[in-house]
Amino acid sequence: MTVTDATTPLSITADPVIRRRIGAVAARVALLAPVVAIYVIFFVWPVFSVLLRSLSPEGRFDAAAPVLDFANYQQLFVDDFLLRIEWRTVLLAVNSTLLTVLLAFPTAYFISRLSKRTAGLLLLLILVPFWVSIVVRLFAVTSILSPNGIVNQLSLALGFGETSLLYTQAGTLVGTVMYLLPYMVLVLYAGMTSVDDNLVLAARTLGASSVRTFFTVYLPMVRGSIVSGALLVFILGLSFFLVPAILGGPQEQTISVYIQQQIDVYQWGIASAMGILLLIATIICYIAVVKVAGSFQPGGVGPAQAKGVSTSLPFRWSPWMAVSAVASFITIAFLVIPVLFVFPLAVGETGTVVFPPRGFTLRWFGEVFTSQTWLGPIMQSIVVAVGTAVLSVGMALILARVTSRMTSTLGKAVVGGLAFAPIVTPAILLAIGIYDVELKLGLTGTTIGLILAHTIIAAPLSYALIASAMSAADRGIEAAAWTLGASRARAFWTIVVRGIMPSVVGAFAIAFVTSWDEVVLALFIQTGPTKTLPVTIYKYLESGIVPTVPAVASLLVLVVVVIVVVRSVTTRATNRRTSARQETS
Amino acid sequence: MTLSTARRIPGDDTTTGARRGEVLVSSIGLDYNGVPALADTDLHVHAGEFFTLLGPSGSGKTTLLRIIAGLLDPARGALHIDGMDVTRTPTQKRDIGFVFQNYALFPHLTVAENIEYGLKVRKIPGAKRAARVAEMVELVALGGFAERYPSQLSGGQQQRVALGRALAQNPRVLLLDEPLGALDRGLREELGAEVRRIQQESNTTAVYVTHDQEEAFILSDRMGVMRDGRICQLGTPEQLYREPKDLFVAKFLGKTNLFSGRITGLDGARATVQVGAHELTARANPAIVGDDVVCSVRPEQLILGGTEVPAGLQRISEAVVTEVRFLGQRRSIHLDAEGVACTADLDPAASVPVVGDRVSLLVRPGEIALVAAEPEHG
Known part of the structure; x- marks a missing residue:
């Protein structure tokens, strides 16, 4: 056998083995092509389109006569009105981040010191509000804060006078903290449970007091989580749209709200520039996160699994612990009360929504399921969420499959970074960009248009779950199936996918919930009369509540409770199986 | 753990007289990023033989085994099994059995389903398939464990499932990649003897990779010592021990x-x-x-x-x-x-x-x- 010339592997005389390898690469490209196409059309192009518009003073990009004009950006730093909006936005983000960290740190610490059972329960109390659509929670908050809501009633009864937080800075701050708290608690909890208890014990054996141990050993160990968590919530707070839009009122515009209002009247120039500015700020913060934490974990995907305190460092009451317990109570009450609040509102007999409810009726639930006002949105939401979930899982499987075969760590990092880029991008920027592109493609107002837009933000989360399951699964089992004669396709479906079935189900669920809860993209893209549920609720929040809204809100809460419980049960089952395997091998 | 001593009488089911599974490796070589992982290597494993590739880690023994299995494509050379050129044949069509170092059992399938997998792929009819699975479960002494999942088995039991799964479709060649490496010493010796017994009973050629010389001595008819991507010496365990060809073999064995x-x-x-x-x-x-x-x-x-x-x-x-x-x-x-x-x-x-x-x-x-x-x- 002659040795093939290594320098001409692609020549016609190339070894058949090399030709086969080229075939494998071609198959991989064919699989990846639709994934890449969706990514480029619904993520790269939108961002690029907004960028181009921001460089034109009229906010219109003309390919025939491209201009490069920074007038819009200049305006952002000169115009008094715009500067006030920007300052307000930054202030809101900073304040809400500070408040969030202050509440989340003792909460996460307290939960991390509890037994596995109690910790799991408390985490569930944080996870359920986390997954309940923010629109639903905001509806509850507006009811609580409104002039005839409990806060004001309580204040009047106690003689503090009129306390109306609705449409104020304080109200916006409360709403934003409520949105950010779960993220921060989950990030901190993950960091705290990964601290080796022996380090704390070692410090004590060396004679350090508890206070000293806390500041010199424990805090440095969790500093990374604190900084990266704080940056994460800062980014979210900076570009957050819904809370300022609903709770802020017209006097409390932030960047996102301003962008939305501008696009509503087709003024793209300044709005695009603001979107790009948000993106740049976000990117800078994320680079900081990666620098601090070493990697980026999208919120909510990480292991929010109760670990339980070890026996070597058992739970013990102390003044510190008592403070933590109080803070945890506040945090959980803060998160859970709005979610529970929708139930009493839903059963009141009156035609206006009041608290406490007068009488008891299930009439509004009946009305939800009989009137087209709600059945349309429910169907629309289900269709869009299922479509998004199917598409996301499909894309995630293809992408995870390709990356799990990649040997270069750089390549993996690049693909991972690109995959997560859409969820890092400020939602408002993504929304106006996709809206822009779908207008050109004639997809606005179509179901498929919304499914594709939701897939852009849901697929990364599905990918994170499936990719981590695939990399944790034994690579050898696929090769083992080959040696037993199974074709590549058969081995992939019957062994690889079946083996990570719980994660595939989880990926489906997370994509479903992401789409089900999504408001900002849906708000822009749905131009037709029938809108998804959260958008319909949002519209009612803008125009005025009808009694069926709390009924729908409570149904949405119930759906999330069911999904979260099912998911925690399945992940527990998977964990049990893997840990059993580790124990025996 | 103790292994059952009640064994089937060797040879009672070896009805096929002709031995099969002759492996002929001719000038096969492979480079990783320009560095030869396997220098052009020749090897002739006789039909029915238990052949061991012994060498320290990084010596290329697993590379050679994976090339025989078709899990790696060689850059050069040719591979024949039973006189048939299989250099370009994909793994699926080579008719081999492979036992992985970490067993690579399918975690979501039971013992019986693991063993059945290759038979299902080959579309063996149900009744025949069930009979063969029962036979294999018996052969690897796992009666009573057929419905368990791999996670419910001990390391030694998992190893035997892997062996049964690899042998169920009666492959021409059984390839074993350090199958005992993850087990503790006592179990390793017992199972080593068992691997040898099963190989003899199933009348299969075995190519076995290990870095443990004791395993190699216990199991092999012949063995090859590998170093730096080449086979330094071939022979029976006794030949290699008594007449090492070079300093490396003398020191390694x-x-x-x-x-x-x-x-x-x-x-x-x-x-x-x-x-x-x-x-x-x-x-x-x-x-x-x-x-x-x-x-x-x-x-x-x-x-x-x-x-x-x-x-x-x-x-x-x-x-x-x-x-x-x-x-x-x-x-x-x-x-x-x-x-x-x-x-x-x-x-x-x-x-x-x-x-x-x-x-x-x-x-x-x-x-x-x-x-x-x-x-x-x-």
């Missing part, structure tokens, strides 16, 4: 004492070698080029003597006893032989020297092996 010397005469299979002031008769080694050699003397080949050299023995060196250790079946004596640290194994019943004793190190003529002073490649 078992313990040995090395004395530098010079060849002063050659007479057919015998060579005369000068070690220090002593002249000895050793086995000739055709691989040696030049006169500078190293004499490899196994600890059990060294005999301690006084100033007199008894008839039929030759003196290799003077030595001082530095340490005496009792190790159960033998006594290990550490000595300083004129600057060379060496060990001798004594029968515990023999008279015990004391630390500080001056002794002569004696060998039987023709027993010691010679290797070239420097490894041939470097």
Whole structure:
């Protein structure tokens, strides 16, 4: 056998083995092509389109006569009105981040010191509000804060006078903290449970007091989580749209709200520039996160699994612990009360929504399921969420499959970074960009248009779950199936996918919930009369509540409770199986 | 754990007379990023043979095994199984069984389903399939465990499932990649014997990769020692132990004492070698080029003597006893032989020297092996 010339592997005389390898690469490209196409059309192009518009003073990009004009950006730093909006936005983000960290740190610490059972329960109390659509929670908050809501009633009864937080800075701050708290608690909890208890014990054996141990050993160990968590919530707070839009009122515009209002009247120039500015700020913060934490974990995907305190460092009451317990109570009450609040509102007999409810009726639930006002949105939401979930899982499987075969760590990092880029991008920027592109493609107002837009933000989360399951699964089992004669396709479906079935189900669920809860993209893209549920609720929040809204809100809460419980049960089952395997091998 | 001793009588189901699974590797080579992971290698594994590739990690043994399995594509060379060129045949069509180091059992399938997988792929009808699965479960002594999941089995049991799964479709060649590596010592010996029994009973050719020489000795009909991507020496375990071709093989297989010397005469299979002031008769080694050699003397080949050299023995060196250790079946004596640290194994019943004793190190003529002073490649 002659040795093939290594320098001409692609020549016609190339070894058949090399030709086969080229075939494998071609198959991989064919699989990846639709994934890449969706990514480029619904993520790269939108961002690029907004960028181009921001460089034109009229906010219109003309390919025939491209201009490069920074007038819009200049305006952002000169115009008094715009500067006030920007300052307000930054202030809101900073304040809400500070408040969030202050509440989340003792909460996460307290939960991390509890037994596995109690910790799991408390985490569930944080996870359920986390997954309940923010629109639903905001509806509850507006009811609580409104002039005839409990806060004001309580204040009047106690003689503090009129306390109306609705449409104020304080109200916006409360709403934003409520949105950010779960993220921060989950990030901190993950960091705290990964601290080796022996380090704390070692410090004590060396004679350090508890206070000293806390500041010199424990805090440095969790500093990374604190900084990266704080940056994460800062980014979210900076570009957050819904809370300022609903709770802020017209006097409390932030960047996102301003962008939305501008696009509503087709003024793209300044709005695009603001979107790009948000993106740049976000990117800078994320680079900081990666620098601090070493990697980026999208919120909510990480292991929010109760670990339980070890026996070597058992739970013990102390003044510190008592403070933590109080803070945890506040945090959980803060998160859970709005979610529970929708139930009493839903059963009141009156035609206006009041608290406490007068009488008891299930009439509004009946009305939800009989009137087209709600059945349309429910169907629309289900269709869009299922479509998004199917598409996301499909894309995630293809992408995870390709990356799990990649040997270069750089390549993996690049693909991972690109995959997560859409969820890092400020939602408002993504929304106006996709809206822009779908207008050109004639997809606005179509179901498929919304499914594709939701897939852009849901697929990364599905990918994170499936990719981590695939990399944790034994690579050898696929090769083992080959040696037993199974074709590549058969081995992939019957062994690889079946083996990570719980994660595939989880990926489906997370994509479903992401789409089900999504408001900002849906708000822009749905131009037709029938809108998804959260958008319909949002519209009612803008125009005025009808009694069926709390009924729908409570149904949405119930759906999330069911999904979260099912998911925690399945992940527990998977964990049990893997840990059993580790124990025996 | 104890393995059941109630075994089937070997050979009661080996109805096929013709042995199959001859593997012929011709000038197969593979490079990783320009560095040869496997130098152009030739190997002939006979049908029905238990062949072991032995070598330290990174020596290319797993690479060679994976090329035979079709899990890696060679850059050069050809591979024949039973006279058929399978160089370009994908793994799926090679008709092989592969046992992975970590077993690679399908975690979501039961023991029976794992074993059944390859039969299902081959579309064997249901009844026949069930019968074969039952037969395999029996063969690997896992009766009663068929409905368990891999996570519910011990390491040794998992290993036997892997073996049963690989053998269920009656492959031509069974390839085993350090299948006992993850087990503890006692279990390893027991299961090693079991692997050998199952291979014999199923009448399959086996190519076995390991870095553990004891495993290789217990199991193999023949073995090949690998180093730096090439096979240094092929032969039966005894040949390799007694007649190492080079210094690496001598040092890699078992313990040995090395004395530098010079060849002063050659007479057919015998060579005369000068070690220090002593002249000895050793086995000739055709691989040696030049006169500078190293004499490899196994600890059990060294005999301690006084100033007199008894008839039929030759003196290799003077030595001082530095340490005496009792190790159960033998006594290990550490000595300083004129600057060379060496060990001798004594029968515990023999008279015990004391630390500080001056002794002569004696060998039987023709027993010691010679290797070239420097490894041939470097």
